[in-house]
Amino acid sequence: MAQAQQPQRKKIESTGQMMKIMSDYFYDLNDAAKSETRKVAWCTSVGPAELLRAMGFAVHFPENHAAMLGATRMATELIPEANTIGYSPDICSYLTADIGAYLKKVSPLSKAYPGIDAPPRPDVLVYNTNQCRDVQDWFSWYARELKVPCIGITSPKNFTDVTEILIDDVTRQIEALIPTLEEISGQKLDLQRLRETVALSRECTELWRQVLETATAAPAPLTFFDGTIHMGPAVVLRGTRQAVDYYQQLLEELRQRMADKVGAVDNEKYRIYWEGMPVWGRLRQHSELFADLQASVLVSTYCSSWIFPDFDAEDPIRSMAKAYLGLFIVRSDTYKEQYIKAMLEKFHIDGIIYHDAKTCPCNSNSRYGMPQRLEQETGIPSLVISGDLNDLRCVSDEQTRTNVEAFIEQLEERK
Numbered sequence: 001m002a003q004a005q006q007p008q009r010k011k012i013e014s015t016g017q018m019m020k021i022m023s024d025y026f027y028d029l030n031d032a033a034k035s036e037t038r039k040v041a042w043c044t045s046v047g048p049a050e051l052l053r054a055m056g057f058a059v060h061f062p063e064n065h066a067a068m069l070g071a072t073r074m075a076t077e078l079i080p081e082a083n084t085i086g087y088s089p090d091i092c093s094y095l096t097a098d099i100g101a102y103l104k105k106v107s108p109l110s111k112a113y114p115g116i117d118a119p120p121r122p123d124v125l126v127y128n129t130n131q132c133r134d135v136q137d138w139f140s141w142y143a144r145e146l147k148v149p150c151i152g153i154t155s156p157k158n159f160t161d162v163t164e165i166l167i168d169d170v171t172r173q174i175e176a177l178i179p180t181l182e183e184i185s186g187q188k189l190d191l192q193r194l195r196e197t198v199a200l201s202r203e204c205t206e207l208w209r210q211v212l213e214t215a216t217a218a219p220a221p222l223t224f225f226d227g228t229i230h231m232g233p234a235v236v237l238r239g240t241r242q243a244v245d246y247y248q249q250l251l252e253e254l255r256q257r258m259a260d261k262v263g264a265v266d267n268e269k270y271r272i273y274w275e276g277m278p279v280w281g282r283l284r285q286h287s288e289l290f291a292d293l294q295a296s297v298l299v300s301t302y303c304s305s306w307i308f309p310d311f312d313a314e315d316p317i318r319s320m321a322k323a324y325l326g327l328f329i330v331r332s333d334t335y336k337e338q339y340i341k342a343m344l345e346k347f348h349i350d351g352i353i354y355h356d357a358k359t360c361p362c363n364s365n366s367r368y369g370m371p372q373r374l375e376q377e378t379g380i381p382s383l384v385i386s387g388d389l390n391d392l393r394c395v396s397d398e399q400t401r402t403n404v405e406a407f408i409e410q411l412e413e414r415k
């Protein structure tokens with residue numbers, strides 16, 4: 001496809017501020033791990049982070065570390081380390097990369113943040129299986145290795161509606177974590193502090209939603225690839241003032257772009273929805289590939305998964321249960337299809353890319369006929385690209401390029 005001009009990658013000015021608060025976060029975690037008085041909890045990405053924070057834990061998210069291993073392209077060489085101790089190359093490549101990094105005693109943190117050698121040693125590991133079983137296996141390995149307690153929530157799965165019965169179940173499971181956490185932290189849960197933390201999570205999530213929804217504008221002021229970077233504070237600093245302040249700043253910048261009609265992709269011509277995980281080691285290449293074709297990948301299920309409208313400071317624990325159950329990944333295909341259809345309409349989408357990630361079946365929604373069903377109902381074409389979030393041996397750059405170019409040609413013919 002002929003290109004009129006080389007696209008510009010537009011820098012988001014707030015990136016500097018984001019990098020600063022992420023740096024502060026990692027140094028604080030490192031200090032907490034060395035401190036005599038502070039305790040460290042590891043938490044899955046949609047685990048009970050609000051509870052942990054309200055109880056004074058410094059909270060580390062191994063998935064964030066694993067994504068850094070992917071983005072720095074360290075993961076592919078580390079995965080075989082975990083394979084040799086019995087963790088299959090077919091299971092979550094976050095898990096295998098992270099355990100591989102532990103075994104090899106390496107971390108991307110040491111390059112990014114001088115003085116930090118590794119993720120902080122945990123005092124407790126807390127999971128929620130709402131996303132997959134792999135997180136429990138992952139944390140259980142560390143529990144055995146480091147001899148620390150591992151507790152969590154075993155979530156219901158594949159439901160369409162978040163019913164009161166399901167909320168009761170998860171509420172009780174969250175409540176059951178409290179005595180162990182109190183014992184480890186050495187302090188009683190302060191309900192007022194939990195309310196404040198949940199209120200901050202609610203505020204953060206609301207701002208993050210507004211940030212992502214700026215992409216309803218044409219041209220869209222940010223892309224999915226920008227979103228994967230700027231979601232950092234929503235993932236690791238949910239429930240803090242820093243995250244709220246950051247998204248206020250980012251939102252202001254993006255609204256200015258909207259007012260000035262500045263698109264993240266020059267001469268935006270095609271509007272694309274991304275379904276599934278990013279390929280962390282190919283963020284830049286994919287961003288450039290689509291921008292070259294005047295295609296803006298402007299919205300995704302993945303980035304939108306950190307929007308939790310159900311947090312409610314008036315009813316903190318129950319609302320946490322509701323929020324964690326509302327997550328896209330834990331829902332039935334019926335719900336997922338309704339959700340995606342609404343997103344296609346809201347963001348005026350021309351085409352969908354499904355990333356079939358080899359080692360993450362839970363986040364790969366192209367395997368049970370969804371693309372065909374949605375295409376039949378909406379008329380919006382789709383393309384499935386095979387790859388992986390972290391294991392670059394599963395990624396064929398040539399095939400991805402050829403398929404994406406052909407797909408955009410197809411969209412062009414429909415215009």
Ligand code: SF4
Nearest residue numbers: 092094131132134360
């Ligand atoms: S959802 Fe996928 S990427 Fe995330 S922890 Fe589970 S298997 Fe790994």
